[in-house]
Amino acid sequence: MEAPARAECIAVGKADARSGGMAGCVQAAGHPCARRGVDLRGAHSPGIRRRPLLPLVPASSSPSPGTIDARVDGERPRASVPVGVLTRHSHAYTYARLSVLADVPAEPAAMAIRSRGLAGLIPRGANTSRLYLQCPTDDTLAQWPDERIWSEPEACFGTPVPTGPIVDKPLVPLRSVGYRPKSYGRLYLLGDAAHIVPPMSAKGTNLALHDTDVFAHAVIRRIRESDSALLDEFVAA
Structure with a gap:
């Protein structure tokens, strides 16, 4: 594929009120592009110093010549890819997770494996916590x-829990899903658009940042x- 002299990279992200938006992650991790003449368009992410951003580009818009369309917004970009182009690899787990959001501090903040599986108590602010129970x-x-919910962490951690x-x-329900190749034409799949992992400790966000x-x-x-060697490796990985 012939490389353009300059490319416009449209980064479209999935909104998430707690993380500030996946487009913000793209902006943060993709900052080398901005320094080297690539235009990253996405949602504002507080605390990231960079040049002003343009509004999100609609998924239905037609890219201009030389555009690289990098998408992290879940299933939406895959819907535009013809059937048969992407291969879907998936794994459904034999257990589920009860994900409890409670207005209590995480004391102790801990994770443990017990006879009934994983248990975790994770801070979500000074007085809010997320309790995971397999x-x-x-x-x-x-x-x-x-x-019953509050009896589980105390039994697991061996100490009283607020x-x-x-x-x-x-x-x-827990599942892992991946798609290959991670591109179609000028469309490139990153983050949740390319792979889905069980939600825990921002694994999905960290994978999107790595991508x-x-x-x-x-x-x-x-x-x-x-x-294009690195780009080809990314698509096939």
Whole structure:
């Protein structure tokens, strides 16, 4: 593929109120592009110093010549790829996770493996915590009243755990999904658009940041050195 003298990189992200938006992650990790003449367009991410950003480019817009469309917004970009181009690899786990959001401090903040599986208590602010409890896939919320939920971490960690109002407690089926190749024409898949992992400790965000860092350097090499080797490796990995 012939490398353009200058490329416009449109980074479209998935909104997430807690993380500031995946486009913000793309902006943060992709900053070498901005220094080297590549235009990253995305949502504002507080605390990142960079030049002013343009509004998000609609997914339906037609890219201009030389455009590289980097997408991290889940299933939306894959819907535009013809059937049969991408190969889907998936794994469904034999257990689920009860993900509890509670208005209590995480004391202790810890993770442990017990006879019934993983348990974790993670801070989500000074007085908010997320409690993760592994459970069978056929469990229902009716089997998890608040009293049972609060008995689990104390038994697991061997120390009393503060209890309080539970704001939310969804049962989350766990899966891992990956797509290959991670491109179609000028469209490149990053983050959740390329792979989905079980939610825990911002693994998805960190993978998206890693993808963006690798992708940014690959695009820079292609533009400046007419070398697509790194970009080809990213697509196939």
